[in-house]
Amino acid sequence: MMKSFEDIKQKSHSVVLEIMPNVSSEELLDDVDLFSLGLDSINAMMLVMNLQDAFGVTFETCEIDVDNFRTLANITELIKNKQEVIPTSVKV
Structure with a gap:
């Protein structure tokens, strides 16, 4: 079941x-730059892994971009888009 945008935002928060x-x-507003709040490259990778675990998604290499994880709004949008394209399992 897909989560609502608000659910994704709250969980991402x-x-x-x-x-x-x-x-x-x-301090953690939708449009605040997380890197200006102290997020560094090590914590950014931990954030990526924790978000994948929390939402059951896998980010493609091209999606692991600084801009996608710069703000809570960007993170929420990325996860919402990922959930919209999760394929259903097909038995062959």
Whole structure:
């Protein structure tokens, strides 16, 4: 079952806060640059892995781009798009 945009945003918000414990929930607005809040390359990779686990998606190499993970809004949009194209399993 696909999650709503709001559900994805809330869950993404929680995952980001787990990776960035020094950031408050109030600071983590949709359009705030996560790298300006202290996200570094190591934490960014942890964020990618945690988001994949949390949403059951796999990001393609071309999707693991700084801009896709720069803001909560970008992350939410990426995951929403991934969930829309998840193929259903087909038995052969």
